[in-house]
Amino acid sequence: MELTPMMQQYHQAKARYPDAILFFQLGDFYETFFEDAELVARELDIVLTQRDGHPMAGVPVRRADVYLQRLLRRGYKVALCQQVERPGKGKGLLERRVVRVLTPGTVLEEEALDPSQDVYLAALVSEGGKVGVAWAEAASGEFYAAQVDLPELPHLLAGISVQEWLLPAEAPAPLELPGPKTTRPLSEFSATRLRGRFPGSLPQAELAARAAGAIVAYLEETVGDLHHLRPPVWRDATGAMVLDPFTQRSLELIAPLRPEGKLTLLSVLDRTKTPMGRRLLRRWLLSPLRDRAQIEARLDAVEALIQGARWEPLGRLLSRVCDLPRLLGRVGTGRLRPMNLVALRRTLQTLPEIQKELPEDSALLSSVLQALEVGPQGLAQEIDRALVDDPPPEPGEGGLIRPGYSPELDRLRGEAARLKEDIAALEEKERAKTGIPTLKVGYNRVLGYYLELTKAHVHKVPPHWRRRQSLAGGERYTTPELSSLAEDLLQVEGEICALEERIFQELCSRVGEALPALARVGEALATVDVLRSLAEVAHRNGYSRPRFTDRPCIRIRDGRHPVVERTVEFVPNDLFMDEGVNLAVVTGPNMAGKSVFLRQVALIALLAQVGSFVPAKEAELPVLDRIYARVGASDALAGGLSTFMAEMKEAAQILSGATDRSLVILDELGRGTSTHDGLALAWAIARHLAENIRCKTLFATHYRELARLAERVRGVINLHMAVREWKGEVIFLHRVQPGVAEQSYGVEVARLAQLPPKVLAEARRMLEELEKSVPIAQGHGQQLPLFGPEDHPVVAALRGINPEKLTPLEALELLFQLKEKAG
Ligand SMILES: Nc1ncnc2c1ncn2[C@@H]1O[C@H](COP(=O)(O)OP(=O)(O)OP(=O)(O)O)[C@@H](O)[C@H]1O
Ligand SMILES: [Mg+2]
Structure with missing residues (x-):
């Protein structure tokens, strides 16, 4: 066809x-x-x-x-x-x-952008075990580059919200990447492209420069020229604490583990007032610092903001500030509208007030102050002199520029006003001449100006009037004089709009010249916003300033879980792991608070290195290089792997990545296999961590046999969660105490979960029988045979049960199986 x-x-x-x-x-x-x-x-x-x-x-x-x-x-x-x-x-x-x-990674349009999240396009190019990475946000012009060894790559990427990957067509991605991917010929991954765009200070590392070059080329292809794209900032991958994606998830930093969960560390900490602050806080949480001086600088700032409650007025001021980085994207792509200039004007006008509220006794805040002071000089005044308070949505419609700004504009406006007066006078004049009392001058978009009268007077209309339109009750005419005035007016109004648009464009180019200064102001504002938010949260939630020590000890007094404490009456707990103590085995019944305790320790350490105060009465910590947190087998994370396989892979990662400066949180590792295998592996892994790697490890487990590690290996302590029995019921005290838990209370917890009474009664009877026939060691003073007779198949099976997860029917079936095994 x-x-x-x-x-x-x-x-x-x-x-x-x-x-x-x-x-x-x-x-x-x-x-x-x-x-x-x-x-x-x-x-x-x-x-x-x-x-x-x-x-x-x-x-x-x-x-x-x-x-x-x-x-x-x-x-x-x-x-x-x-x-x-x-x-x-x-x-x-x-x-x-x-x-x-x-494309998903290059959007500029605010309507399509999430204001609380970075939208990065990231390019990767790898060669000989090294990877060059560059990432940029089209909307704000932020641009970064790094070069790392391949094994380090997941850690680097974990801290960046990438919406689209740019990869060489000829080479497969060096690892599995989530989200949309775009390929371009390897030749576009060229450093020349980058150097052409940004002569001067650039990443030294060739692969990073090539990745950055590909970003420049792709942005030019998809978006066009980005005037606001900044030269790439070099990111040293070793500068930040390493948190891999599993740890981020286990600790619920950004997203809850279960979809029904609402609170996360981010949601508790986020009292930011600006979108750029919100994005920065997210970045800070995902990549805590490792440099003690930088951490202390943030803590100093937070402390200064808490003193005298400086966070309060600053919060009010920051609420008036616009999303400056993303507004710069509009500047750089020529899409500024009058309302953007209004937002910019208000932001710039707020700066002096923000400066006044900034405490001077913090080096970090002083540098923020400097960036604000140097800011774009005179720009706010210029916008204010030119732009009316409440401008129309589009330039070129009139009514945009203030009187007194441009003499030429004022003259044209005067002329337009005179012409309008003349038209009004014409109404009077013609009314007198024709003797039509209802004669009126009217205006609409189609006809322009006309004279309107009711039908009753049509016979009085002079012959030189031209009829334009008949209505039900009247007629509309024009006269040569009226059309001439109207034409002049149209002409003048056209000139006014054109001149206003020109003035608007000049203002936009003034803003364009100030791009680098504005970008620095945007960064400074985001920084104050985050520090202020940390100060407010610290004040409201009773956090205290953490202290750092060069010695490998953790001392937390009355520590709390920052998220769980928002929802329950929280019992604070201590943790003392002095020099030489590397592993704490935490036992206790189900629901006793083991998982919460482990996570709270990790979160306190993480917050401290973000530069935040921490939920504890006192906390003294070393500066950690990594935190690993793993939730046990109940949470099969990796697709395509069996639960146990996934668990072991994660354990392998920890064993190869952890150092003596790391913190490792293992929650019920080894649960996904038979009791013997699970216990044996848990034992061996914990021992390796404590003896060889010597990182600080907290290991929560239901294998009470693990407590025997303390007898065999130096630097192992036992902790347990205290419970009390009262009138036949278990009461969870949520209190951490030295020693090993005495009982599991699994059946009791099952009762709380409302298992049918019949099943529970049978389980209790069975438990008693089992305990009679196979004495399970009680207390920690007694010798626990590691692989001794207690591991009768029935006991082993019982240990493997998670009553919370059983349906009544499964429970019943299990009981039959147990009975069979018991012979
Ligand atoms: N310190 C605490 N203060 C108050 N409530 C707490 C505390 N710790 C835990 N809880 C409450 O107890 C519940 C269970 O805690 P957690 O999940 O840590 O138990 P667990 O010992 O890990 O149980 P399981 O062995 O079944 O995994 C939490 O959801 C919380 O509501
Ligand atoms: Mg748990």
Whole structure:
């Protein structure tokens, strides 16, 4: 079939962007065709129609943002092919061009961006065991680069929110990467590209420079010229504490482990007032510091802000500040609108007040102060002199610029006012002349100015008036004098709008010149915002300043879990692991608080290195290089691996990565296999950590046999969660005490979980029988035979039971099996 010229145009555009959905503008709609149409109709839930027998689906141009956002979130790319000519009479095919390619990692449009999260495009290029990584945010122009050894890569990436990966087509990714991927020829991963764009100070490392070069090329391809893209900041991967994705998840830093959970460390700590502050806090939490001086500098700032409750007025001021980094994206891509300048004006006008509130007794806050002081000089005043308080949404509509700013504009406005007066006077004059009392001058967009009268007076109309429109009750006319005045007025108003638009563009270029200064102000504001938020949280939640020691000891007095304490009456706990004490084995019944205690220790250490105060009466800690936290087998994280396999892989990672400066939190490791194997592995892993690696380890377990490590290995202590029995019920005290737990109370906990009474009674009877026939060692004073007779198959099976997870039916079946094993 012969293609229409328009469809030929479509195919040409589509051929150039085969991996993007082509949004093809037809008047007020963006249309998609063929497979694109089918995909878009499905993904956006819109109607699939036909044009010349081809599938077609479209969205209104005006509401395209919403649809674009949905497609980008699902990882698609969209090429916007717009009409670049205005339709006019006699025009054939309009010219259309792809003006922009939207991809998940390069979005600029605020409507499609999550304000509380960085949106990074990241490029990776690897060679000989090393990887160059660069990441940038198109919306703000932030740009970073790093080079690491391959094993370090997951740790580096763990701290960055990447929405799209850019990889060389010829080489596979060096590791599994989540999210949308784009490939480009290896030749585009070129350092020359970067050096062309940013001559001067650049990453030394060749691979990092090549990755950064690919970012520059891809941004130019998809977004066009980004004036606000900053030279890449070199990131030293060794500068931050290492938190891998498992640890981030186990500690619920950003996202809750279970979907129904709401609170996370981020949600508890986030009292920021600005979007850039919120994004920075997230980054700080995901990559705590390792440099003691830097940590102390943050702590000094937080302390200074707490004193005299300086965080309060600062909070009010920061609420007035706009998302400066992302506004710079609008500057850099020429998309500033009057409302953006209003937001910028208000932000800049707030700076002096913020400066006044900043305490001077902190080096970090002083540097913030400096950035604010140097800021873009005179820009706020200039915007304020030019722009009215409440401007229209678009420039070029009039009413944008203040009187007194431009003499030429004032003259034109005076002239327009005079012409309007003349038109009003004309009404009076014609009314007197014709004797029509109802004669009025009116205006609408279609006719312009006209004279209107009621039908009753039509016979009085002079012959030189021209009728323009008949209405039900009246007639509209124009006269040569009126049309001449109206024409002059139209002319003058056109000039006014054009001049206003010119002035607006000049203002925009002034803002453009201030880009680097504004970027520094944006960073400074984000920093104060985060420090202020930390101060407020510390004050409201009763946190204290942590102290650091060069010796490998952890001393926490009355420590709390920052998130759990928000929801329950919390019992604070101590942890003392002095020099030479490396491993604490934590036992205790189900529900006693082992997991909470382990995590609270990790979170206190992490917060301390973020530069935050901590939920404890006192905390003294070494500066840690890594924190590993693992939740046990109940949480199979890695897809495609059995629970046990995943658990062992994680353990292997820890054993190869942990150092004597690390903190390791193991919660019920070894639960996913038979009791013997599980216990043996737990034993061996814990021993290796304590004896060979000598990191600080907290190991929660139901294997009370592990407590015997303390007798065999130096530097191992036993802790347990205290419970009390009262009138046949278990009361959880949530208190950590030295020694080993005496009982499991599994059946008691099962009762709390409302297992049927019949099943519980049978379980109790069985337990008694088991305990009679196979004496289980009580207390920690007694020798616990590690692999002794206590591991009768029934005991072993019982140990493997997690009553919380059993359905009544499964419980019953289990009892039958146990009975059978017992013979
Ligand atoms: N220090 C505490 N103060 C108050 N409540 C606490 C404390 N510690 C834990 N809890 C409460 O007890 C519940 C269970 O705690 P946790 O999950 O740590 O138990 P556990 O010993 O790990 O149990 P399991 O062996 O079944 O994993 C928590 O959800 C919390 O509500
Ligand atoms: Mg637990």
